[in-house]
Amino acid sequence: MPDVLSAALDLPGFWWLVATIAAAGIVRGFTGFGTALIFVPVAGLFLPPAHVVAVITLTGLASTAALLPRAWGQADRREVSLLVLAALPMVPLGLFIMDRLDALTVRWVVTGIAGGTLIALVSGWRFSGKVRLPGLLGIGAVAGVIGGMTGLTGPAVILFYLAGRAAAQSVRANTILFLAALDVVIVANLLLRGFAGWQLVWLAGLLAIPYFVTTMIGQALFDPTRERLYRYAAFTVIGLAVVSGMPVWS
Structure with missing residues (x-):
């Protein structure tokens, strides 16, 4: 067994990470979001911030293969492209x-962003009207900064879509497409800056296996007519992850 693989398996908290990413996969599959909101607070108990960002984005590539084909045909690709272009730099x-x-x-910072996102969603915060180009670019830019700093690639865009009036299917597809693109951008930056070593690649590969499987299960469970159930199930899991990952516990 390669030394880096053995080191990944021996990582303190490895099985907690496996269980967390498996739960995140279910949520991601049926809502299109939630992986980082669930995984990052818990992973922060066992890994330094740079490693958390590397692992969540590398592992996130696994969900792309599972979710992107269906989302591609359902998403507003022009709108998502604007968000990605703003996030890129x-x-x-x-x-x-x-x-x-x-x-x-x-x-x-992770606790504050994840907890604030959850509170905004649970409270039913909504806005009406159409977000124009400057607003889209601002949302994408904020998502890029937060994603690079914490690994939480989704909160800004999740709030944008879930606070609006779009149908669950459209929200899910747009979010999947944006998060897939942003994961690729962050991984490329991590590799260029030398943040992602082979041990982290092995760890991400190991976590990608349960994540891919549970993402497919979550996608199979998705039913647009049960939108309320999906949202509140996701909120519950995210809330548990945020509380368990708070720095006061370690």
Whole structure:
């Protein structure tokens, strides 16, 4: 067995990471979002921030193969392209900030962003009207910075879509497409900056197996007519992850 594979298996908390990514896969499959909101707070208990970002984005590539084909035909590709273009130049800034913050500060930032996102969603916050080009670019830029800094690639876009009036199927497809593109952008930046070593690649590969399987299960469970059930199931799992990953526990 390669030494890097053995080191990945021996990582403290490895089986907690497996269980967490498996739960995240179910949520991601039937809602289109939630992986980072569930995984990042828990992973922060066992890994430094740069490793958390690397593992969640590398592992996220596994869900792309499972979800992207269906989402591609259902998404508003023009709108998602604008979000991605705005996020693209901001990812390096997020990585730069993360690299200069201590691990405890990053974990509190993760807790604040994930908890704030959850509160906004559960409270039923909504807006009406159409978001125009400057707004789309701003949302994409914020998503890029937050994604690079914490690995939480989705909150800004999730709030944008779920607070609006779009149908569950459209929200799910657009979110899947955006997160897939942003994962690729972040992985490329991580490789260029030397943040992703072979041990992390092996760890992400191991986690990708249960993640892919449970993502497919979640996708099979998706039914647009049961939108309320999906949202509240996702909120419950995210809430448990945020609370369990708070820095006060370690």
